Amino acid sequence: MSFLDLKNVTKIYPNGTKAVHETSLSVDEGEFMVFVGPSGCGKSTLLRMVAGLEDITEGDINLDGKLINEVDPSERDVAMVFQNYALYPHMNVYNNLAYGLKNRGIDKETIEQKVNDAAKLLQISDYLQRKPSMLSGGQRQRVAMGRAIVRNPKIFLFDEPLSNLDAKLRIQMRLEIKKLQQKVGVTSIFVTHDQVEAMTLADRLAVINNGIIEQLGTPIEIYDNPKSLFVAGFIGSPQMNFLDGNIKNKTLSAEGFEIKDIDSDFEGEVKLGIRPEHLSQSENSLINLKVDLVEQLGSDNLVYGQLKNKKDFCYRCPGNLTIEKGADLSLNIENNKYYIFDKSTGKRVN
Amino acid sequence: MKIKPLQIIAHIILILGVLLMVVPIWISFASSSHDSVTILTEGMKFHIGDQLARNYNEVLNEKGGWSEEVTAAKMFINSFIMALGIATLKVVISAMSAYALVYYRFKLAVPIFWLIFITLLVPLEVRIFPSYKIVSDLGLTNSYTGLILPLVASATATFFFRQFYKTIPDELLESAKLDGANAWSFFIDFLVPLSKTMIAAMFIFMFVYGYSQYLWPLIMTTAEEYWTVVMGMKIIYTESYEGVALPRTAERFAYIILSMIPPVLVVVFLQKWFIKGLIQTEK
Ligand SMILES: Nc1ncnc2c1ncn2[C@@H]1O[C@H](COP(=O)(O)OP(=O)(O)OP(=O)(O)O)[C@@H](O)[C@H]1O
Ligand SMILES: [Mg+2]
Numbered sequence: 323m324s325f326l327d328l329k330n331v332t333k334i335y336p337n338g339t340k341a342v343h344e345t346s347l348s349v350d351e352g353e354f355m356v357f358v359g360p361s362g363c364g365k366s367t368l369l370r371m372v373a374g375l376e377d378i379t380e381g382d383i384n385l386d387g388k389l390i391n392e393v394d395p396s397e398r399d400v401a402m403v404f405q406n407y408a409l410y411p412h413m414n415v416y417n418n419l420a421y422g423l424k425n426r427g428i429d430k431e432t433i434e435q436k437v438n439d440a441a442k443l444l445q446i447s448d449y450l451q452r453k454p455s456m457l458s459g460g461q462r463q464r465v466a467m468g469r470a471i472v473r474n475p476k477i478f479l480f481d482e483p484l485s486n487l488d489a490k491l492r493i494q495m496r497l498e499i500k501k502l503q504q505k506v507g508v509t510s511i512f513v514t515h516d517q518v519e520a521m522t523l524a525d526r527l528a529v530i531n532n533g534i535i536e537q538l539g540t541p542i543e544i545y546d547n548p549k550s551l552f553v554a555g556f557i558g559s560p561q562m563n564f565l566d567g568n569i570k571n572k573t574l575s576a577e578g579f580e581i582k583d584i585d586s587d588f589e590g591e592v593k594l595g596i597r598p599e600h601l602s603q604s605e606n607s608l609i610n611l612k613v614d615l616v617e618q619l620g621s622d623n624l625v626y627g628q629l630k631n632k633k634d635f636c637y638r639c640p641g642n643l644t645i646e647k648g649a650d651l652s653l654n655i656e657n658n659k660y661y662i663f664d665k666s667t668g669k670r671v672n
Numbered sequence: 673m674k675i676k677p678l679q680i681i682a683h684i685i686l687i688l689g690v691l692l693m694v695v696p697i698w699i700s701f702a703s704s705s706h707d708s709v710t711i712l713t714e715g716m717k718f719h720i721g722d723q724l725a726r727n728y729n730e731v732l733n734e735k736g737g738w739s740e741e742v743t744a745a746k747m748f749i750n751s752f753i754m755a756l757g758i759a760t761l762k763v764v765i766s767a768m769s770a771y772a773l774v775y776y777r778f779k780l781a782v783p784i785f786w787l788i789f790i791t792l793l794v795p796l797e798v799r800i801f802p803s804y805k806i807v808s809d810l811g812l813t814n815s816y817t818g819l820i821l822p823l824v825a826s827a828t829a830t831f832f833f834r835q836f837y838k839t840i841p842d843e844l845l846e847s848a849k850l851d852g853a854n855a856w857s858f859f860i861d862f863l864v865p866l867s868k869t870m871i872a873a874m875f876i877f878m879f880v881y882g883y884s885q886y887l888w889p890l891i892m893t894t895a896e897e898y899w900t901v902v903m904g905m906k907i908i909y910t911e912s913y914e915g916v917a918l919p920r921t922a923e924r925f926a927y928i929i930l931s932m933i934p935p936v937l938v939v940v941f942l943q944k945w946f947i948k949g950l951i952q953t954e955k
Binding site: 373374375395396398400401404411412421422426469473 | 847849851857861862
């Protein structure tokens with residue numbers, strides 16, 4: 323049994339909303355697990371069940387070898403960082419950090435030492451006497467982290483903790499959280515709907531949709547090998563291009579071109595998925611793209627345009643290529659990196 | 673700095689308001705420093721007279737009542753104890769019942785809240801006979817407990833606390849739970865400090881309410897040692913003066929001025945929080 327074990331966990335809210343369907347998942351000790359998915363897919367619900375803030379309708383949750391279904395949140399030894407931080411507004415930073423320790427009956431000197439250590443680690447030592455209302459967003463974020471770290475819990479739970487920060491601070495804090503987690507080595511679950519955040523932070527990633535884990539794996543596994551249409555569309559930025567197609571006798575006819583000898587026995591309606599970064603310009607072209615718009619990111623260019631049948635399409639090329647608006651590009655798929663999904667079920671078939 | 677006409681008008685209005693509040697008190701105070709006869713013959717006074725010390729000394733120390741034992745000082749103390757008891761218990765009980773109503777999500781919470789709320793329609797004066805019956809059956813007449821107990825439930829304060837607790841975000845409770853707080857420590861460590869402005873404001877309201885109770889102590893107490901300030905006004909009013917049945921006007925003013933001191937002290941002491949509590953819900 324691994325450190326955290328969810329077995330067939332289901333959550334039905336009193337109003338009948340089924341937020342999580344029979345989800346099973348294991349998290350190893352010290353692992354950084356990320357839940358990613360669109361809004362309303364049940365990420366927070368799953369996390370809050372681990373914390374004990376929501377009842378479990380069905381299934382079991384084991385933490386560190388102990389069934390915790392009925393254990394009170396205060397007894398679970400988990401720490402959570404909330405989206406709006408939920409700092410204690412009437413306590414200064416020191417007491418915000420110390421409160422959980424005091425409740426455990428730890429003696430004053432030990433508390434002081436632990437708080438000071440955590441404050442140092444997070445570089446908030448200078449603000450210990452301030453109230454949360456006198457801190458910037460980033461500083462509050464650190465205090466919230468400090469409150470989690472200082473108790474040295476079995477598991478950290480993060481519910482979209484970076485979504486209230488501006489873009490730059492977000493990237494910085496993302497890095498710091500990752501570093502911190504590696505340094506402290508505490509098992510963590512991090513919830514986000516930002517796939518870049520998910521990819522960069524995760525040891526393993528659970529892509530959740532409609533209360534179901536669609537795919538579980540390392541970020542690279544999921545990026546290279548999405549098992550469903552949803553995962554393929556959700557992970558990767560800019561989004562994968564999808565074209566309608568049809569397979570007959572191992573030949574895929576898509577919108578305006580054909581691929582022969584594909585690696586699949588499937589026959590029928592499909593969706594062909596091609597990542598913008600898996601294309602390159604070449605003579606013997608497969609796809610013809612009329613350029614509408616070029617976004618220059620410096621390192622890369624994102625080229626948006628239309629295929630012959632007016633379908634929107636995106637191509638990502640190195641930033642040193644100059645591409646004019648209105649140009650006609652002939653593109654080929656690099657190394658046969660394309661994905662085929664059954665149109666009716668969304669399952670990968672190649 | 674240039675003074676704008678609007679500011680002048682605003683100041684005039686404010687000054688008028690202040691005068692409206694202060695002048696009657698000043699007249700009472702000035703009149704309390706004269707001879708009763710002077711007041712009776714010449715009307716109320718605007719300037720300080722020469723009887724100040726004598727009048728106040730008399731009011732404070734003169735023994736009155738049928739038993740000739742109760743003094744004004746004793747009545748002030750009684751009223752103070754009664755008001756303090758009522759205010760303290762009202763605040764504590766309301767805060768705790770609001771806590772139960774908001775945080776223990778049992779099915780009956782809403783009906784119970786409305787039940788508490790409609791007691792606003794039946795103030796003590798309306799239910800005074802049943803209340804008296806119960807208190808006297810319990811043997812609590814002529815005691816501080818009897819004076820205080822029937823008045824300690826407060827729908828108003830419960831309502832205000834409930835509304836305040838409802839504005840406190842759920843995450844605060846949740847993160848306190850994860851930090852190991854139990855039901856009691858969440859109340860003491862979070863709700864009480866967060867609502868301290870509210871507590872101060874409620875305390876002042878309830879203190880003044882308790883201090884100005886008239887009917888209840890009147891019915892409740894037969895022993896003069898439990899008489900309260902408001903009842904005392906009546907004594908001074910009805911007593912005769914040096915054999916002649918003269919109203920003791922000057923002493924009455926002195927008594928009124930003295931009777932204002934305890935509530936004023938409470939307000940002065942708590943006003944910093946009180947004003948905050950009225951104009952903002954600090955979170
Ligand atoms: N207390 C509740 N009562 C009823 N339904 C709820 C409750 N909380 C959440 N839900 C529903 O459960 C589903 C999952 O909600 P959840 O908060 O887990 O989503 P999420 O993945 O965290 O979304 P977001 O990214 O927007 O935070 C949603 O459809 C939501 O409407
Ligand atoms: Mg959420």
